[in-house]
Amino acid sequence: MSNQYERPSVTVDTLVYTVMNEESLNYRKLPKKVFKVLLIKRKQEPYKDFWAIPGGFVDIDEDLEAAAKRELNEETNISDIYMEQLYTYGQVNRDPRTRVISCCYMSLVDSSNLMVEARDDAKEARWFEIRYKLIEEKKTITDTGYIKTKTYQLKLQDINALIDVIIEVDKRNTTIKRKIRESNNIAFDHALAISYGIERLRNKIEYTDIAFSLMPEQFTLTDLQQVYEVILDRELLKANFRRKVVDMVIETNAYTRDKGHRPSKLYRYNPNWIDNNIEKRN
Amino acid sequence: MSNQYERPSVTVDTLVYTVMNEESLNYRKLPKKVFKVLLIKRKQEPYKDFWAIPGGFVDIDEDLEAAAKRELNEETNISDIYMEQLYTYGQVNRDPRTRVISCCYMSLVDSSNLMVEARDDAKEARWFEIRYKLIEEKKTITDTGYIKTKTYQLKLQDINALIDVIIEVDKRNTTIKRKIRESNNIAFDHALAISYGIERLRNKIEYTDIAFSLMPEQFTLTDLQQVYEVILDRELLKANFRRKVVDMVIETNAYTRDKGHRPSKLYRYNPNWIDNNIEKRN
DNA sequence: CTAATAGTGTCTGTTAGACACTATCTA
DNA sequence: TAGATAGTGTCTAACAGACACTATTAG
Numbered sequence: 001m002s003n004q005y006e007r008p009s010v011t012v013d014t015l016v017y018t019v020m021n022e023e024s025l026n027y028r029k030l031p032k033k034v035f036k037v038l039l040i041k042r043k044q045e046p047y048k049d050f051w052a053i054p055g056g057f058v059d060i061d062e063d064l065e066a067a068a069k070r071e072l073n074e075e076t077n078i079s080d081i082y083m084e085q086l087y088t089y090g091q092v093n094r095d096p097r098t099r100v101i102s103c104c105y106m107s108l109v110d111s112s113n114l115m116v117e118a119r120d121d122a123k124e125a126r127w128f129e130i131r132y133k134l135i136e137e138k139k140t141i142t143d144t145g146y147i148k149t150k151t152y153q154l155k156l157q158d159i160n161a162l163i164d165v166i167i168e169v170d171k172r173n174t175t176i177k178r179k180i181r182e183s184n185n186i187a188f189d190h191a192l193a194i195s196y197g198i199e200r201l202r203n204k205i206e207y208t209d210i211a212f213s214l215m216p217e218q219f220t221l222t223d224l225q226q227v228y229e230v231i232l233d234r235e236l237l238k239a240n241f242r243r244k245v246v247d248m249v250i251e252t253n254a255y256t257r258d259k260g261h262r263p264s265k266l267y268r269y270n271p272n273w274i275d276n277n278i279e280k281r282n
Numbered sequence: 283m284s285n286q287y288e289r290p291s292v293t294v295d296t297l298v299y300t301v302m303n304e305e306s307l308n309y310r311k312l313p314k315k316v317f318k319v320l321l322i323k324r325k326q327e328p329y330k331d332f333w334a335i336p337g338g339f340v341d342i343d344e345d346l347e348a349a350a351k352r353e354l355n356e357e358t359n360i361s362d363i364y365m366e367q368l369y370t371y372g373q374v375n376r377d378p379r380t381r382v383i384s385c386c387y388m389s390l391v392d393s394s395n396l397m398v399e400a401r402d403d404a405k406e407a408r409w410f411e412i413r414y415k416l417i418e419e420k421k422t423i424t425d426t427g428y429i430k431t432k433t434y435q436l437k438l439q440d441i442n443a444l445i446d447v448i449i450e451v452d453k454r455n456t457t458i459k460r461k462i463r464e465s466n467n468i469a470f471d472h473a474l475a476i477s478y479g480i481e482r483l484r485n486k487i488e489y490t491d492i493a494f495s496l497m498p499e500q501f502t503l504t505d506l507q508q509v510y511e512v513i514l515d516r517e518l519l520k521a522n523f524r525r526k527v528v529d530m531v532i533e534t535n536a537y538t539r540d541k542g543h544r545p546s547k548l549y550r551y552n553p554n555w556i557d558n559n560i561e562k563r564n
Numbered sequence: 565c566t567a568a569t570a571g572t573g574t575c576t577g578t579t580a581g582a583c584a585c586t587a588t589c590t591a
Numbered sequence: 592t593a594g595a596t597a598g599t600g601t602c603t604a605a606c607a608g609a610c611a612c613t614a615t616t617a618g
Contacts, residue, residue, distance in 0.1 A: 006342045007289040060288045064372035090346035261596040262588035543569040544615035
């Protein structure tokens, strides 16, 4: 056993995403939805005053997910949310002072249900609007295969970052690497994690019920569609969208009470949709 | 900073899967394919003489994936393979002696290209045939949602294990936990990782080119189909399968030279299939 | 001829996408 | 009435699944 050897430190960091309503100008118009991520301003070196994903060191007698939840609660006052493990970042020099391996979690919260508040190691805790777009695609042929580079632009309100997602195909083997080309004001390699989390979310929203973690107890189908649209960053056709989600929701008797247009039926999540699907398949 | 605090140890472990040909009895019949995982017999406590996923401690100045590759090479003599990060296991008591966090990788190798050999911390390195099946499904309704338990049986040749995959749905939140019910002769929580790796592989084989990491340079479409079948544990229809993979392969002029039946055309991987697909979509 | 594997053509039902239409509310 | 949102019907092209058929080899 290498108990005597020098050990790396282990941290957990948690990406928290949400979708919020923007203030509406016209009382007849529905509010626009915006996709956001929660960051904290670091109180301490390294990266003092940079924005970072909330997180911290794992206690020696604490499970990883428990540590992620504790740190998130300590720094931002959020608790009791959906959480899944995203990726473990362990590059030797990702922390300038010492070797730190970071196990990164991703979580989704219902924006109507939030009480964010900076605490502990955080000077400030704040939601940043996300824009994430493919802006460049390059392909280089090599002797054995090719290298493809996709560059994504990650914009966090006033902060800007460029992420290169490099795909190397070497005969039968595919290697995917992610690198940061530029990420002003974002601490460590956290821009990488933010972009990877968005891609995981965009991917999972297509074939799972993960989006419902972003919804309140009751919602309209238009709300739900707008959440899909803002995450996928493209418009969907109403009739097709409704056909797609009809099995995942249950009608209620309630309606919205907006003024100036037809009221909309409220729905809630149908936790049995998978079973219904399986029954249909047989 | 908590440099003074007690730190966990960090290990990397690598799941290596392959598909091998079984010895054929009849010279006219094609060999059967079997799905296998590589395990080592532990030389040291804890879990001395149990079977384990190859792996070991991360050096302080070594990247995680580099450590995984080094440990795999040291213990089994395998090098230069496809590898992706699977999951990080960090339960407090997963190692009976001290706190160990294990970052687990998964890799796929071409069976015709193997030189496995036990070295270092390994008494023995051996391929185990895998059987992985859903054997029980239970659903319990709770006040706020339900809890669903799927039990999978993981059989590794002479070794037997039961894995419970527990899905808890609580209103809007879905929690998935994996627990080992029984895993004789398998070290640590490694049975969990083996089962999770199989699920990841079954999932990715449907919509990526990951299967080609298991193939030699040249192969027949029947070979390829049998690899899919043995991983997915179900039979596929030939005509449909061929339609599905046609864009992922390139014809060669070569043919098999078996006796007693029609020769089969040999193909190789087409590294451009994604681009072709995208072009088709526009 | 038989036994074995290789390879193709086509029908069917489901789904994704596009689009056009109808309905309901307030001022 | 206009302007806003809610909600539905239907056409088409693509695709997955099932199945039946033809082709080539050795003995």
